[in-house]
Amino acid sequence: MRIYLIVLVLVSVFSSAFAEDSILKYPSEIENMHKRAADEDVDLHCTTWRFAAEMNNLAPWKTIPVECADYVKNYVMGKGYATDLERVSEEAFIFASSVEFSGDGKDIWVFDIDETLLSNLPYYIDHGFGLELFDHSEFDKWVERGVAPAIAPSLKLYQRVIDLGYKVFLLTGRKESHRLVTVENLINAGFQNWDKLILRSPEEQHKMATLYKSEKRDEMVKEGYRIRGNSGDQWSDLLGTSMSQRSFKLANPMYYIP
Amino acid sequence: MRIYLIVLVLVSVFSSAFAEDSILKYPSEIENMHKRAADEDVDLHCTTWRFAAEMNNLAPWKTIPVECADYVKNYVMGKGYATDLERVSEEAFIFASSVEFSGDGKDIWVFDIDETLLSNLPYYIDHGFGLELFDHSEFDKWVERGVAPAIAPSLKLYQRVIDLGYKVFLLTGRKESHRLVTVENLINAGFQNWDKLILRSPEEQHKMATLYKSEKRDEMVKEGYRIRGNSGDQWSDLLGTSMSQRSFKLANPMYYIP
Structure with a gap:
């Protein structure tokens, strides 16, 4: 009788383990495999999209692809974006x-x-990481709070180029009416000692960024400056006329400015 | 006796399954975790390197980083490179x-x-995918065989732009003495009906690629051509003077030409 009980217990343990394997674990393994394969496809597709975006190969785009929403979120909130920003700072x-x-x-x-x-990023965390259409008035409200944090590796580069003896010119698509809040924000974030801060005048408001920034660089060159380096997250910061001796493209998979 | 045997069999099956779990599987799981974490670090580092290379953020480089040898191999031999090449062809x-x-x-x-x-790629498969220093005479031998295959998505784009009515100009760093073998190779790979094939003359041999290609584009513009698109795997194909209306940067993580 005792042996019979032991057998019963063992058989039940063994068969339940077996049942778990064949009925519960096995299909969930297959599901996991399918999920992993699907995840890999999305990852491949979105990495290709991100490369194409960063290399300026895409047609002008207004929002990130829906299927890459999680990918972009994971990239900018994870190690990838941070590591890319550190690298471009070091290379510059x-x-x-x-x-x-x-x-x-x-x-x-x-x-x-x-x-x-x-x-x-604090703004984009609340606005789908580029999945939502850009909302000028919402973004203006964020800018006017003046609380955007420094991109730490860029602050490091900024201080290093000043220490090396470069003059620093800030050339932004922000409008002239945001000058004060921008100055305050920059100083609070640790930036100081720039030589010029150039913002868009009202009449420049509707110029394409590439043209506006090219014209401003043209003026610098006319004034005898040698533009040695140019750091920007958009190709419209970097391309056009009077291009810098070397341009440094920071990653930005969230939005595109033509 | 029969019951005793069954118990024995069940106990031995059950305990050996248990032993495998605790003695064999568990430490190998920890090893696997460590290996996966190390693999993820290398993957992150090499993806950052590849992005920096593709965005032209790196100082001129002569070989790929040693630690990225497998990463580059897996990328160019796997789906990543193929998907990137298809995307740039479609966007162009x-x-x-x-x-x-x-x-x-x-x-x-x-x-x-x-x-x-x-x-x-057949040449680079035999030469470490960019891990070896570039060997001009070895590479010349490969070029002279004239057997380089077409990049399929580029052949598709090539045919499509001709069908759209563009004239096609081929502008290569290959030397004039390789004209015949290059023509043969192109035709065998499916390319035809180009309007110009421009190779380096002996006196242009030591010019930087960016300058050589810019001068050739300057001539096109002087002759009244409008350079609408420019496809190249090096930024020295794309940057400089008389830049194209839109440039399309094909991926190439194996070598850099200044």
């Missing part, structure tokens, strides 16, 4: 250090502001 | 279709050849 510094200075104070570094020196 | 076609033609035969598309129309 390597170049900045290699430039031979004339010492006449005409060597400059141009920085864009949004997503280059200051991060609007 | 979308732009090409959107251009309004004047019909005077002056709208052109410029293509680079190596890693843009023709793939040297």
Whole structure:
């Protein structure tokens, strides 16, 4: 009888383990495999999309692809974005250090502001990481709070190029009416000692960013400045006329400015 | 006796399953976790490196990072590279279709050849995917065999832009003495009906690629051509003077030409 009981217990343990394997675990394993394969497809597709966006290969886009919403969120909130920002800061510094200075104070570094020196990630966390259509008045409210944090690796580069002897020009698509709040925000975030802060005048409000920024760089060159480096998260910060000797493209998979 | 045997069998099956779990599986799971974490670190680091390379943020480089050898191999031999090449072909076609033609035969598309129309992947498979220092004489031997396959999505784009009415100019860093073998290779790979094939003359041999290609584009513009699109795997194909209306950067994580 005791043996019979032991057998019963063992059989029941063994068969329930077996049942779990065949009825519960096995299908969930298959589901997991399918899920992993689907995840890998989305990851591949969205990495390709992100590369195409960053290399300026895409047609102008207004929102990120719906299927890449989680991908973009995970990238900007995770290690990927942080690591990319650190890398571009280091590479820009390597170049900045290699430039031979004339010492006449005409060597400059141009920085864009949004997503280059200051991060609007707190805003985009509340607005789908680029999944929502850009809302000018909502974004203006955020800008006017003046609380955008520094992008730490960019602050490091900023201080390093000033220490190397570059003049720093800030060239932003923000409007002139936001000058004060922008200055306050920059200072609170740790930026100081820039030589020029150039914002859009009312008549420049509707110019394409590439044209507006090119014209401003043209003026710098006319004034005898040598644009050695230019850091921006948009190709419209970097391309056009009077391009910098070297351009540094910071990652930004959340929005596109033509 | 029969019951005793059954118990024995069940106990031995059950305990061996248990032993496998606790003694074999558990430590190998920990090892796997460590391995996965290390793999993820390398993957993150090498993805950041690849982005920095593709966005032209890196200082000139001669070989890929040693720690990214497997990563680059897996990328170019796997789905990643193929998917990226398909995407840039599609995006270029979308732009090409959107251009309004004047019909005077002056709208052109410029293509680079190596890693843009023709793939040297068979060569790089034998040479560490960019891990070895570039060997001019070895690579020349490969070019002279004239067997580089077409990059299929680029062949598709090539045919589509010709069908749309663009003239196609091929602008390559290959030397004039390789004209015949290059023509043969292109034709065998499916390319035909180009309008110009521009190779480096002996006196241009030591010019930087950016300068050489800019001068050639300057000439096109002087002759009245409108460079609507430019496809290349190197930024030296795309940047400089007389830049194209839109540039399309094909992925190439294996080598860098300044």
